[in-house]
Amino acid sequence: xxxxxxxxxxxxxxxxxxxxxxxxxxxxxxxxxxxxxxxxxxxxxxxxxxxxxxxxxxxxxxxxxxxxxxxxxxxxxxxxxxxxxxxxxxxxxxxxxxxxxxxxxxxxxxxxxxxxxxxxxxxxxxxxxxxxxxxxxxxxxxxxxxxxxxxxxxxxxxxxxxxxxxxxxxxxxxxxxxxxxxxxxxxxxxxxxxxxxxxxxxxxxxxxxxxxxxxxxxxxxxxxxxxxxxxxxxxxxxxxxxxxxxxxxxxxxxxxxxxxxxxxxxxxxxxxxxxxxxxxxxxxxxxxxxxxxxxxxxxxxxxxxxxxxxxxxxxxxxxxxxxxxxxxxxxxxxxxxxxxxxxx
Amino acid sequence: xxxxxxxxxxxxxxxxxxxxxxxxxxxxxxxxxxxxxxxxxxxxxxxxxxxxxxxxxxxxxxxxxxxxxxxxxxxxxxxxxxxxxxxxxxxxxxxxxxxxxxxxxxxxxxxxxxxxxxxxxxxxxxxxxxxxxxxxxxxxxxxxxxxxxxxxxxxxxxxxxxxxxxxxxxxxxxxxxxxxxxxxxxxxxxxxxxxxxxxxxxxxxxxxxxxxxxxxxxxxxxxxxxxxxxxxxxxxxxxxxxxxxxxxxxxxxxxxxxxxxxxxxxxxxxxxxxxxxxxxxxxxxxxxxxx
Amino acid sequence: xxxxxxxxxxxxxxxxxxxxxxxxxxxxxxxxxxxxxxxxxxxxxxxxxxxxxxxxxxxxxxxxxxxxxxxxxxxxxxxxxxxxxxxxxxxxxxxxxxxxxxxxxxxxxxxxxxxxxxxxxxxxxxxxxxxxxxxxxxxxxxxxxxxxxxxxxxxxxxxxxxxxxxxxxxxxxxxxxxxxxxxxxxxxxxxxxxxxxxxxxxxxxxxxxxxxxxxxxxxxxxxxxxxxxxxxxxxxxxxxxxxxxxxxxxxx
Numbered sequence: 001x002x003x004x005x006x007x008x009x010x011x012x013x014x015x016x017x018x019x020x021x022x023x024x025x026x027x028x029x030x031x032x033x034x035x036x037x038x039x040x041x042x043x044x045x046x047x048x049x050x051x052x053x054x055x056x057x058x059x060x061x062x063x064x065x066x067x068x069x070x071x072x073x074x075x076x077x078x079x080x081x082x083x084x085x086x087x088x089x090x091x092x093x094x095x096x097x098x099x100x101x102x103x104x105x106x107x108x109x110x111x112x113x114x115x116x117x118x119x120x121x122x123x124x125x126x127x128x129x130x131x132x133x134x135x136x137x138x139x140x141x142x143x144x145x146x147x148x149x150x151x152x153x154x155x156x157x158x159x160x161x162x163x164x165x166x167x168x169x170x171x172x173x174x175x176x177x178x179x180x181x182x183x184x185x186x187x188x189x190x191x192x193x194x195x196x197x198x199x200x201x202x203x204x205x206x207x208x209x210x211x212x213x214x215x216x217x218x219x220x221x222x223x224x225x226x227x228x229x230x231x232x233x234x235x236x237x238x239x240x241x242x243x244x245x246x247x248x249x250x251x252x253x254x255x256x257x258x259x260x261x262x263x264x265x266x267x268x269x270x271x272x273x274x275x276x277x278x279x280x281x282x283x284x285x286x287x288x289x290x291x292x293x294x295x296x297x298x299x300x301x302x303x304x305x306x307x308x309x310x311x312x313x314x315x316x317x318x319x320x321x322x323x324x325x326x327x328x329x330x331x332x333x334x335x336x337x338x339x340x341x342x343x344x
Numbered sequence: 345x346x347x348x349x350x351x352x353x354x355x356x357x358x359x360x361x362x363x364x365x366x367x368x369x370x371x372x373x374x375x376x377x378x379x380x381x382x383x384x385x386x387x388x389x390x391x392x393x394x395x396x397x398x399x400x401x402x403x404x405x406x407x408x409x410x411x412x413x414x415x416x417x418x419x420x421x422x423x424x425x426x427x428x429x430x431x432x433x434x435x436x437x438x439x440x441x442x443x444x445x446x447x448x449x450x451x452x453x454x455x456x457x458x459x460x461x462x463x464x465x466x467x468x469x470x471x472x473x474x475x476x477x478x479x480x481x482x483x484x485x486x487x488x489x490x491x492x493x494x495x496x497x498x499x500x501x502x503x504x505x506x507x508x509x510x511x512x513x514x515x516x517x518x519x520x521x522x523x524x525x526x527x528x529x530x531x532x533x534x535x536x537x538x539x540x541x542x543x544x545x546x547x548x549x550x551x552x553x554x555x556x557x558x559x560x561x562x563x564x565x566x567x568x569x570x571x572x573x574x575x576x577x578x579x580x581x582x583x584x585x586x587x588x589x590x591x592x593x594x595x596x597x598x599x600x601x602x603x604x605x606x607x608x609x610x611x612x613x614x615x616x617x618x619x620x621x622x623x624x625x626x627x628x629x630x631x632x633x634x635x
Numbered sequence: 636x637x638x639x640x641x642x643x644x645x646x647x648x649x650x651x652x653x654x655x656x657x658x659x660x661x662x663x664x665x666x667x668x669x670x671x672x673x674x675x676x677x678x679x680x681x682x683x684x685x686x687x688x689x690x691x692x693x694x695x696x697x698x699x700x701x702x703x704x705x706x707x708x709x710x711x712x713x714x715x716x717x718x719x720x721x722x723x724x725x726x727x728x729x730x731x732x733x734x735x736x737x738x739x740x741x742x743x744x745x746x747x748x749x750x751x752x753x754x755x756x757x758x759x760x761x762x763x764x765x766x767x768x769x770x771x772x773x774x775x776x777x778x779x780x781x782x783x784x785x786x787x788x789x790x791x792x793x794x795x796x797x798x799x800x801x802x803x804x805x806x807x808x809x810x811x812x813x814x815x816x817x818x819x820x821x822x823x824x825x826x827x828x829x830x831x832x833x834x835x836x837x838x839x840x841x842x843x844x845x846x847x848x849x850x851x852x853x854x855x856x857x858x859x860x861x862x863x864x865x866x867x868x869x870x871x872x873x874x875x876x877x878x879x880x881x882x883x884x885x886x887x
Contacts (some may be wrong), residue, residue: 038530038716046532050449052454054458055440060499061461100475122375128370139376146383148616150560152587153609156594157386160393160602209379209558233357233365261468262359265563266587270595289562293471297478298567313475317468324467403678519729523793527800529721537746542733613857616818 074307104286111197124212147206155270217250252330394610398507430494435501443509474564493569508550637834638704645699669845672855722797728789730781787818
């Protein structure tokens with residue numbers, strides 16, 4: 001049965017060099033030190049406490065939805081869908097049309113995207129593709145720093161530095177060069193839609209830039225190399241090998257920036273002029289959904305007034321949720337499964 | 345059969361393509377400059393305009409009526425601290441608990457739902473949260489309060505803290521948990537004393553980030569804490585807060601108040617940065633050699 | 636003194652997949668028993684069933700009976716209680732990284748509510764002696780973290796940690812596979828001496844190690860236990876051909 005030819009552990013061989021016999025000082029065992037009985041109750045309690053915390057998160061969102069819906073009932077019953085179509089905002093006569101705010105929110109956000117996207121993508125491209133490696137950390141840190149500045153400080157700076165700048169130089173310049181479009185007409189107050197767009201742009205650049213950087217880094221190195229091997233210049237490599245692949249993710253980052261811009265309150269309130277009117281010119285003052293809430297909520301007299309404002313809050317809530325969900329879906333579709341730090 | 349070798353001639357890259365390449369690099373550099381410019385401008389102006397108005401009076405006195413020199417934001421600084429303390433007491437345990445749930449008990453469909461809702465909550469505009477806090481607290485109590493402000497900020501802290509806590513806990517290797525289970529340590533004790541302990545510095549960093557974010561928030565306080573020109577030590581009365589005060593002063597028509605707004609802004613940034621740095625240093629000191 | 640282990644008709648499942656089929660064996664008190672077999676044969680699963688560690692994996696299920704000493708592992712005893720009597724050392728050393736050496740060894744006691752400081756000091760010293768680590772760390776017990784030691788030292792630290800709780804059984808799941816030969820030698824010497832007071836079950840894919848250290852050996856293959864006998868017999872005169880094939884290196 002046993003095959004003598006094949007090697008097997010040499011059992012009767014002389015004992016191999018044993019490690020120096022350590023003096024373990026094994027003492028006789030004593031009785032067990034720990035209580036024998038273990039109660040399962042603390043574990044159960046803890047488990048339920050943690051689940052409660054998870055549930056609390058869900059309840060918070062439900063609470064928000066509940067309060068917004070309940071609070072806006074009065075206004076909804078009074079105006080119905082027309083609420084979002086009319087532009088007459090008259091608290092005194094209790095006529096509430098939210099169109100100016102919707103217009104203001106959309107225009108200021110889109111304007112901020114127009115300004116922010118090229119800048120943010122440019123910065124991201126520079127940091128990931130063109131920048132010397134030593135500078136990368138510093139540059140990304142400084143762009144992140146922009147995200148840490150509170151909104152009210154942006155607004156403060158905008159009022160006293162940005163707006164005079166716009167009024168004195170930028171607006172006259174735009175009026176003379178692009179005034180024929182009708183977008184840059186009217187007196188250059190400084191305060192207005194343009195100022196809001198600019199400050200919003202500065203505020204959303206960090207988030208668009210950071211998402212773009214993430215999706216650019218995820219593009220596999222072999223894509224870049226393939227394009228370079230065909231004899232492309234660096235810019236052509238970036239355009240064809242990197243940006244094209246990261247398109248969906250960049251769009252996702254842009255939409256995320258949009259979501260942020262839609263909900264931004266303080267800085268916009270401080271420079272947009274707070275006039276509930278729809279005007280074509282970007283020089284004109286405007287009003288956003290978030291701003292009207294900031295300005296008028298604590299002064300609202302009358303239940304319908306308050307309810308109308310809450311209804312605006314509900315609309316803002318719904319819009320931002322949809323936009324954010326869309327954005328995250330797009331970013332996730334690009335980065336899913338891929339390491340986000342370093343190139344694959 | 346020819347014996348001449350056919351040389352492959354690669355045409356040089358056309359001038360136009362080279363120009364485009366150089367130009368785009370220049371454009372990219374330009375965007376970086378344009379983006380960093382406001383950053384430096386903001387910090388520069390903060391210091392330049394704010395430092396002049398910061399003096400002992402500013403840090404210790406309450407606002408004086410317009411026209412009277414002096415006065416300060418002492419009540420706003422303290423008020424902010426009170427509101428933030430309330431927010432932390434409410435939001436940090438809940439956030440960490442939710443994070444523990446997601447990492448240790450929530451690796452299933454229910455956990456996924458909580459995760460998703462947490463992300464949704466993160467994206468809700470802060471002013472909307474202010475409205476909800478108003479409805480929840482102010483309407484019921486029939487007055488503005490630091491408590492209402494604290495509740496609003498706490499709601500904003502919870503999702504951020506929950507997600508960062510979850511991520512930090514997931515980084516703790518399963519082997520560590522198994523070592524504890526193998527010793528007969530109960531699950532709750534393992535989670536708190538072993539898993540959470542191993543992730544402490546990361547969790548604290550996450551909490552500080554959430555804290556720094558809400559410390560500068562104004563919108564949710566507008567109709568919860570509401571602001572106050574005087575000292576208020578009760579948590580059930582309108583309370584001053586630094587960002588609120590900055591806002592009120594900035595949009596006012598008075599130059600002295602504008603100057604104080606800059607000073608307040610500088611103090612706010614300094615406080616936020618110091619708080620975050622202090623925690624970073626404390627966390628680093630507390631870890632052992634080689635850990 | 637250690638206690639014996641009796642396993643009857645043990646079947647283990649991960650969800651729908653069955654990992655162990657009708658395992659029956661008896662481990663004698665105060666002896667070392669080795670479990671050998673090719674990768675994936677179920678020996679790790681088996682040893683983890685002995686102290687219910689397999690329950691940390693969701694969808695893991697066990698049928699059958701296991702008795703350690705006088706109590707039944709699967710009927711009535713809580714897993715936590717059981718694991719205080721049965722210690723485990725894992726394949727990759729896993730000291731608690733945020734704790735000092737002292738705290739690591741004391742962890743099993745401190746975390747379970749034991750507070751007497753003087754007694755703890757004695758137990759820590761005793762355990763570190765038992766794992767032959769005392770001389771190397773006695774000066775930096777509180778200063779160095781558990782993770783700052785070398786691989787071999789870390790594993791001995793884990794052994795000390797397991798011993799501090801005074802278990803009666805020590806389960807070792809390939810404790811030396813991540814270590815260099817010198818550390819391996821030191822730990823094998825440890826096992827040889829610890830047998831006097833503990834019952835040791837060691838999973839190893841190193842047959843020489845089983846031959847050096849254990850009196851009894853069980854051979855696992857594809858979730859079944861093929862043979863279980865005195866080590867000498869398993870290696871020199873196995874009853875089953877599959878055992879012979881494995882032991883002579885034909886596969887695995």
